[in-house]
Amino acid sequence: MTSVPSYVSGTSDQPLLDDTIGANLDRTVAAHGERDALVDRASGRRWTYRQFADEVNAVAFGLVDLGVEKGDRVGIWAPNCAEWTFTQYATAKIGAILVNINPAYRTHELKYVLNQAGIRTLVAAPSFRTSDYAAMIDQVRPDCPALTDVLLIGREEWNDLVAIGRGGSVAQLEEIQDGLSADEPINIQYTSGTTGFPKGATLSHRNILNNGYFVGELCSYTAEDVICLPVPFYHCFGMVMGNLAATSHGACMVIPAPAFDPALTLEAVATERCTSLYGVPTMFIAELADPSFDSHDLSSLRTGIMAGSPCPVEVMKQVIDRMGMAEVTICYGMTETSPVSTQTRADDTLQRRVSTVGRVHPHLEVKVVDPETGETVPRGEPGEFCTRGYSVMLGYWEEPAKTAEAIDADRWMHTGDLAVMDDAGYLNITGRIKDMVIRGGENVYPREIEEFLYTHPDVVDAQVVGVPDARYGEELIAWVRLRDGAPELTAEKLREYCEGKLARYKIPRYVHVVDEFPMTITGKIRKVEMRERSVELLGLQEVAATRHA
Known part of the structure; x- marks a missing residue:
């Protein structure tokens, strides 16, 4: 009996938009023309x-x-x-x-x-x-x-x-x-x-307009919807899944504050009678925990999107029960794919919505392949998540070699994420081939931080890995080797060195000084082992065991 391959294409009665x-x-x-388009709460406009x-x-x-x-x-x-x-x-x-x-x-x-x-x-x-x-x-x-x-x-x-x-x-x-x-x-x-x-x-235009439009379609947006956007516009989450989903449906965009503030977000939802609310799990956690939560009438909420990092199951349940977002959806994707490749649907069971990142988006193809051979793996087996279709970026700006590493000759985008596809076509993201860390919805690549840490006068070598964190999903720990005779390097001292030079979310929270790094026989750094040892070192076993979608 031939096993079913981990491949699926997204059909749709709705054609792609060919507009600019x-x-x-x-x-x-x-x-x-006369409906509300944009509300900027901070300026009252x-x-x-x-x-x-x-x-x-x-x-x-x-x-x-x-x-x-x-x-x-x-x-x-x-x-x-x-x-x-x-x-x-x-x-x-x-x-x-x-x-x-x-x-x-x-x-x-x-x-x-x-x-x-x-x-x-x-x-x-x-x-x-x-x-x-x-x-x-x-x-x-x-x-x-x-x-x-x-x-x-x-x-x-x-x-x-x-x-x-x-x-x-x-x-x-x-x-x-x-x-x-x-x-x-x-x-x-x-x-x-x-x-x-x-x-x-x-x-x-085709990439992001269509992606915003189909995100909105799967949220059942109409001109009656009012979307609260505490997520940053500089991300696809804000400007594509938010703004373009809204304007392609005649819905209203609400900016609750210049940057995320849980109380101001709740106030905006209540005052503007928002029907949809966006956020990374960290944001929803902060809103649910805000002292003012019970004083806000959130009864207008119908849907919303949680994305950016894995969603804890209990948080999803509270968003549905306490915030009334019965149709909330989970999205998965990456900037290079405009960004969304898969999304849960409003009629998916709670179990599907808390344990998967949904099914393929309309007009896209997804497959799970063996990272070594490139062959599509059978359903139920892990492999690298790949996607193809209108959403795949044109390329990395003026970096053709880097583009060729990410997009193969057949235009499949290789995400570097490990995934499993079940018999019904739902996907689970189980890890990352690359070293990317997702801290509170921010993508952080350790190599960039490592190269910066090399500029520290006492650092001989540095390796950065992610460790589990209850609030942000992941935090950074820097393993460093110091020059002989160097004074002790604490997390506080390292933070002072990085302050003003690196974005704050890229500054490691923890520092571990070592004489050597764990290595493979062939001389490669064993980051998997570093993560495991860091969890033990920091006493994060309980956080690491928390179940996520």
Whole structure:
């Protein structure tokens, strides 16, 4: 008897969208112009779809007046705010490539991204929390020759750009839009690289518009829905699964705060009568534990999305029972696939929703292969998760060799994740071939941190692995070898060294000083053994045993 292979394709009665993002937005505005499009709670501002389109067009015209052309890279470096969204759609309308920059980045990372993408124009918040973006930009600008314009949101240069844009010609913008193709690049998102520097996943209109649309379809979105988005826009989670899912259905986007705040998120859901709420498990855990939880009326909630890292079973049950999100879904994917490849459905049993990452998305193919041979494994056997279809990125920006390592000759994206497909086509993610750590929904690649740690004057060698954490899913521990005679290196001292140079989520929480690393016979570092020993060393056995979906 032949066993069934771990392969499935996603059928759908709904055809793929062949629009550009700008054309799709125009269609939504024509159908739902007077409905709410965007609510920015922090600033107390709100826009109908018609008003939203006017703001988008003003920013688009302003960028054109500044000399931005199709294919030019426009960076966005800011926490969640209305202007982030205006810039997202404005760049799409003129065919400029939006480059998302993580608000947690520091000068080391900022300079690299500005130069690697060749960013011409940078839109940025002047500051946020402890980050003085304006000062950091000034610091790196002399080393970024491609950067000609910096627009600080709320400052004179931004206000002037919008004011000039309001006088632009609609006919000119339509002419620009008519010259765009859905297959052209529109977005670059940096994923931390195993080579020490991030790689720019380059995505087209077709990639992200369709992925946002089908995420929304599987959440049964209509123009009646109101989606609360505490997840960051610089991730696909915010700008694709959130914004593009909303605008392709005429639904309303609600920004509860510039960065995640559990109480403000709950307040936004209650006040705006949100029907959908997004988050990584850490966010839902914080909301459920917030002292103000019981004072908020969450009865409007119907659905939502949990993604970004494994979902603890008990958390999922509480989200359904205490928050009323009976139709909440789990999504799985990666930036390079726009991002979603699989999703649970609203009619899936609770067991399916807490124990799998769902089934293949419409118009996509997925398979599980033997990492060594590339052969598709039988159902029930573990292997590498691969996906193919409209969602697979165009490639890594100006890195053809890295692209070829990830996408094979038949256009299959090799995710590096280990998965098991069951008889019904549901998938479980069981581990990672690569060393990526997911901390609170943030993808962290140890190699990048290791290379930075080598700059420490006392560090001879460093290896970073993930260890289980009850709050963030995973935390980082750095195993380090020190030079002879070096003073003791504590976690606190290492944090001080990294502060301001590395994004905070990349700074190891734990440090373990060793004389040597566990090695294989062939001289390779045994990171699996390091993880196991770290769990014992830190007394994390109970956390490691916690069941996740």
